[in-house]
Amino acid sequence: xxxxxxxxxxxxxxxxxxxxxxxxxxxxxxxxxxxxxxxxxxxxxxxxxxxxxxxxxxxxxxxxxxxxxxxxxxxxxxxxxxxxxxxxxxxxxxxxxxxxxxxxxxxxxxxxxxxxxxxxxxxxxxxxxxxxxxxxxxxxxxxxxxxxxxxxxxxxxxxxxxxxxxxxxxxxxxxxxxxxxxxxxxxxxxxxxxxxxxxxxxxxxxxxxxxxxx
Numbered sequence: 001x002x003x004x005x006x007x008x009x010x011x012x013x014x015x016x017x018x019x020x021x022x023x024x025x026x027x028x029x030x031x032x033x034x035x036x037x038x039x040x041x042x043x044x045x046x047x048x049x050x051x052x053x054x055x056x057x058x059x060x061x062x063x064x065x066x067x068x069x070x071x072x073x074x075x076x077x078x079x080x081x082x083x084x085x086x087x088x089x090x091x092x093x094x095x096x097x098x099x100x101x102x103x104x105x106x107x108x109x110x111x112x113x114x115x116x117x118x119x120x121x122x123x124x125x126x127x128x129x130x131x132x133x134x135x136x137x138x139x140x141x142x143x144x145x146x147x148x149x150x151x152x153x154x155x156x157x158x159x160x161x162x163x164x165x166x167x168x169x170x171x172x173x174x175x176x177x178x179x180x181x182x183x184x185x186x187x188x189x190x191x192x193x194x195x196x197x198x199x200x201x202x203x204x205x206x207x208x209x210x211x212x213x214x
Contacts, residue, residue, distance in 0.1 A: 012057045028068060032170060036063055078178045079178070
């Protein structure tokens with residue numbers, strides 16, 4: 001059973017939220033599913049600490065969809081996995097009559113969650129998805145959460161003992177078939193870590209190899 005509240009943070013329980021939860025649970029591995037739930041909690045806690053006003057349902061939808069592009073459903077895609085997730089969220093929300101402005105917020109939150117230096121200057125939901133994902137995967141902002149907050153989130157949605165290695169593998173499995181999509185992001189780190197034959201694109205080499213003279 002999914003708890004209704006974690007460390008004073010209420011999880012959305014609308015029909016829309018329940019359908020989002022079921023879709024993601026049916027699509028993602030337990031690892032990614034629990035990661036997505038923790039992402040929402042970390043994002044809400046960060047929002048509470050910084051006094052950001054956000055829409056919990058939009059933040060929940062974006063948090064739950066943010067890594068769905070890594071699943072086998074997209075094993076033939078050559079888009080960035082973040083774009084696959086953003087498109088999936090868009091299609092789902094559009095089918096439920098959500099406004100285009102709110103859909104745009106969720107799309108951007110999912111699409112930009114691995115892009116450093118930009119989301120924090122955008123709408124709160126966009127900023128908080130990146131904050132939540134960064135906390136859960138890389139421990140970004142770890143000390144800004146209290147011990148009680150961390151324990152409450154982990155008690156509700158446990159972190160697997162081998163989470164670090166497993167999430168790296170999940171990223172690799174979700175992107176190994178589309179290496180070109182990792183250019184210009186830190187996602188190429190996952191391919192470089194797992195595939196000794198992977199070669200990063202060098203932007204300086206690209207510029208020098210272009211057809212421009214001089």
